[in-house]
Amino acid sequence: MKKYILFLFVLIAVSCSKDDFSEQSIESKIVVEGWIEEGDYAQVLLSSSIPVTDVIDSTNVLNHVIRSAKITVSDGLNSEVLRVRNDKNRVPPFVYYGTKLIGEAGKEYSIKIEYLNRVVQAVTTIPKSVNINNAEYIKKNPSDTTGYIFVKFDDPVNEKNYYQIATKIDGEEPIFVPAFYGNLDDKNFTESAMSIQINRGVLLFPKTKFTPYFADGDLIYVKLRTQNKDALDFWNSWQNEIVNSRNPIYPANTSLKSNINGGIGIWAGYGQSTFIVKTPEKIKPI
Incomplete structure (x- = not known):
C-alpha cells in the first residue's frame, strides 16, 4: 500500500531556520493542517513540531503525531467534536474528521484545539466556488x-x-x-x-x-479551490521554502505564514470544483 506525506507536514514541523532554532523552538509547537470544503466535512492533521536537529523520516514523523486532542469545529450556531480515524494510506495515518457540519459557502468556521494544557484556535470562511x-x-x-x-x-x-x-x-x-x-x-x-x-x-x-x-x-x-488571503499566503510561503532551500526538508530563513493562534499551520475554508481527466492508455513494452 502506497504511503505519502506532503512536504507541508515536515516544513511546518521545522518551521524555523537553524539560525533561530535556539530562540524559537525551546518548546515544541502544535502543528495544524486543517480544512473544510464546501459540501464536505472538516479534516485536521495534528502534530507537534520536530526540532531541526532531529532526523526526519517516516518513523520520527509518527512519533510527533497528536492523537488525543479535543478538536471542536463550529459555524457559530452548531458545533461538533471531531473524531480520529486511522487512514493507512496517509503518513501520518491519523486524521481528525467531522461527520455533522457540512461546509457552506459564505459561512465562518472556527476551530478550537485542546491538548494537555494548551488551547489553539483559528477562524476561516468558505469562499464561493468557481467551476x-x-x-x-x-x-x-x-x-x-x-x-x-x-x-x-x-x-x-x-x-x-x-x-x-x-x-x-x-x-x-x-x-x-x-x-x-x-x-x-x-x-x-x-x-x-x-x-x-x-x-x-x-x-x-x-x-x-x-x-x-x-x-x-x-x-x-x-x-x-477558492481560498482566502491567509491560505494563499500560507501556501505561497510553503512553496517558497521548497524553491529556496537546497534541501527542502529544512526551510530557508523565514517561517511559514500561519493563521493559527497558539500554534502554527493553517485552518482554511475552500470552495471547490473537481474535474476528472483520463489520459491515453499506457502502452506496455513488447
Whole structure:
C-alpha cells in the first residue's frame, strides 16, 4: 500500500531556520493542517513540531503525531467534536474528521484545539466556488508518454478571488496535492477566461521517483479551490521554502505564514470544483 506525506507536514514541523532554532523552538509547537470544503466535512492533521536537529523520516514523523486532542469545529450556531480515524494510506495515518457540519459557502468556521494544557484556535470562511470549465492532458509531442494538465475556468468579474489548483492521481495518491505554482491571485489575471498549465505537486517519501508531469495511464482528479488571503499566503510561503532551500526538508530563513493562534499551520475554508481527466492508455513494452 502506497504511503505519502506532503512536504507541508515536515516544513511546518521545522518551521524555523537553524539560525533561530535556539530562540524559537525551546518548546515544541502544535502543528495544524486543517480544512473544510464546501459540501464536505472538516479534516485536521495534528502534530507537534520536530526540532531541526532531529532526523526526519517516516518513523520520527509518527512519533510527533497528536492523537488525543479535543478538536471542536463550529459555524457559530452548531458545533461538533471531531473524531480520529486511522487512514493507512496517509503518513501520518491519523486524521481528525467531522461527520455533522457540512461546509457552506459564505459561512465562518472556527476551530478550537485542546491538548494537555494548551488551547489553539483559528477562524476561516468558505469562499464561493468557481467551476472548472475544462481540464485537458496535453503532450508537447504526440509520441511523448508524459504531459501536463491545462485547466480552464472563468474568474468572476468584479469579485476578488484567490485560487489553489490541486491534483490527485487515482490509485497512486490518497489525497489532493497542491500543484506547484498552483496558488493564484486574480490581480495577476489579464482576462476573465483563464487557461493555466499546472505541474504535479511535491511529495515527501514517494514510492516512485518524483516527476513534475503526468503520464499516460493516469486517471487524474483536478480540483480548483477558492481560498482566502491567509491560505494563499500560507501556501505561497510553503512553496517558497521548497524553491529556496537546497534541501527542502529544512526551510530557508523565514517561517511559514500561519493563521493559527497558539500554534502554527493553517485552518482554511475552500470552495471547490473537481474535474476528472483520463489520459491515453499506457502502452506496455513488447
